[in-house]
Amino acid sequence: MALGYLAAVGSSVSVALLLRKLFSTVTRTAYGSKLILINSVVSSLASGTASFINTFFMRRVEKENGIEVFRDEDLTEKIGVSKVCAKKAIFETARSRVFLSVSCLVSPAIIFYLVEKLRTTPKTKAIRVLYEIGVFLFALMVNLPVSIAMFPQTGSLRTDHIEKSLKRDLFRNQVEAVYYNKGL
Secondary structure (H helix, E strand, O other): HHHHHHHHHHHHHHHHHHEEEEEEHHHHHOHHHHHHHHHHHHHHHHHHHHHHHHHHHHHHHHHHHEEEEOOOOOOOEEEEEEEHHHHHHHHHHHHHHHHHHHHHHHHHHHHHHHHHHHOOOOHHHHHHHHHHHHHHHHHHHHHHHHHHOOOEEEEEHHHHHHHHHHHHHHHHHHOOOEEEOOOO
């Protein structure tokens, strides 16, 4: 568990520092919503990298031992354990976390940038605070459900991509695909 945390933090900090260095010439002259946009891209990529790597470290036992696979999408008829499906499930979960991070952090910055370009940013402090809170709430209320909906909990894999040890039994029972729970 500590290894996963250290890898996630290390990768996040490394990516953030690398991107800060790459964007340093742009950020020196940027201000306002353009600076917010650049900072949110850097932050979301660093956060997404941390989530991606953390997923692999936290679920390495599943990668080594495999996960249960089922004959049906409802995951009621267990037919074995697959390391190939485990790797696919872990990668799909990691990818969904990157998308979630990027979409939730970058979309408010894009909205702020566009509103500033249109010169319609609220002038009074109280209204600006409400506007910013509203944008963040909107981004979370839209992006979080979309991110979750884009990556369903159940995954599938055709039997011709499965391990040989399972392939014989599946072929004999005329199973064309196996299903598995991707995990969180």
